[in-house]
Amino acid sequence: MKIVFPDAYNSNTTVLLRITLIVTAIVTIFILSGNTEAAEKGFPFYPGEKLTFQLKWTFVPAGEGVLEILPTETINGVKAYHFVMTARSNSFIDCFYKVRDRIDAYTDIEMTHTILYKKKQREGKTQRDVVVDFDWDNNKARYSTPENAREPIDLLTGSFDPLSAFYYIRLFDLKEKLVIERPVSDGKKCIIGKAFVIKKETLKLAIGTYDTYLIEPEIKHVGGVFEKSKNAKIQVWVTADKRRMPVKIKSKVVVGSFVGELVSATGLGKR
Numbered sequence: 001m002k003i004v005f006p007d008a009y010n011s012n013t014t015v016l017l018r019i020t021l022i023v024t025a026i027v028t029i030f031i032l033s034g035n036t037e038a039a040e041k042g043f044p045f046y047p048g049e050k051l052t053f054q055l056k057w058t059f060v061p062a063g064e065g066v067l068e069i070l071p072t073e074t075i076n077g078v079k080a081y082h083f084v085m086t087a088r089s090n091s092f093i094d095c096f097y098k099v100r101d102r103i104d105a106y107t108d109i110e111m112t113h114t115i116l117y118k119k120k121q122r123e124g125k126t127q128r129d130v131v132v133d134f135d136w137d138n139n140k141a142r143y144s145t146p147e148n149a150r151e152p153i154d155l156l157t158g159s160f161d162p163l164s165a166f167y168y169i170r171l172f173d174l175k176e177k178l179v180i181e182r183p184v185s186d187g188k189k190c191i192i193g194k195a196f197v198i199k200k201e202t203l204k205l206a207i208g209t210y211d212t213y214l215i216e217p218e219i220k221h222v223g224g225v226f227e228k229s230k231n232a233k234i235q236v237w238v239t240a241d242k243r244r245m246p247v248k249i250k251s252k253v254v255v256g257s258f259v260g261e262l263v264s265a266t267g268l269g270k271r
Helices: 006-018 022-027 034-039 161-171 224-228
Strands: 050-057 060-075 080-089 099-109 114-123 127-133 140-144 179-185 190-205 210-215 233-239 248-253 257-268
Touching: 006 190, 080 161, 099 161, 114 161, 161 179, 190 248, 210 248
Parallel strands: none
Antiparallel strands: 050 060, 050 257, 060 080, 080 099, 099 114, 114 127, 127 140, 179 190, 190 210, 210 233, 233 248, 248 257
């Protein structure tokens, strides 16, 4: 039997999954290893950390997103963290819009700038492989696909890719009214944005109860459904401890409310 969905429903679900787990949209505008090394630097995360989120559009389960830190690697002669984000739609959504996305980001072990960024996009009929090389000898970033390479763009000092920017924000001792700024580049542009720490709040989730900080990133540089939505907002809650671990993400746009909640956290190491 063929399942047919209304065009509006297809469109709304496409929006949810195209922002590739709400986290992707958030970190995109946060413009802003060995376990021993991380501990020595006081970093709040370790290789081996794996955070799994359940994604919903309104009350409809739509898929799963995972943030993971793989073992450190040497990229272009520089020792680097390897951050990975994957997103996949569930079997129900697969019937009409299958998503299997993966982002790999490599950042120097001191967490001062990105070295390499790769994105493998598999959404519906869309298949796209992107590589962004960060050339710090010349302060340039080059965006390329197997079919085409763009002209390099200028980089601001200390620029991160969208995924690494998420981990960068976890380095801060958060407090209410703190404003975090950082340059970020996806290879197409390099801009500076802001993230605002709004308040401290206790959240009760299925996985447990957490003391958190609510963070709202500036979204004026985000296009698509966010640009078209009046009073659009993105919110992320991170734990109010040394981990600064994300536990909930929510966005409000014209087509409805999107939510991602943490359902599993492993490989956290000792704290």
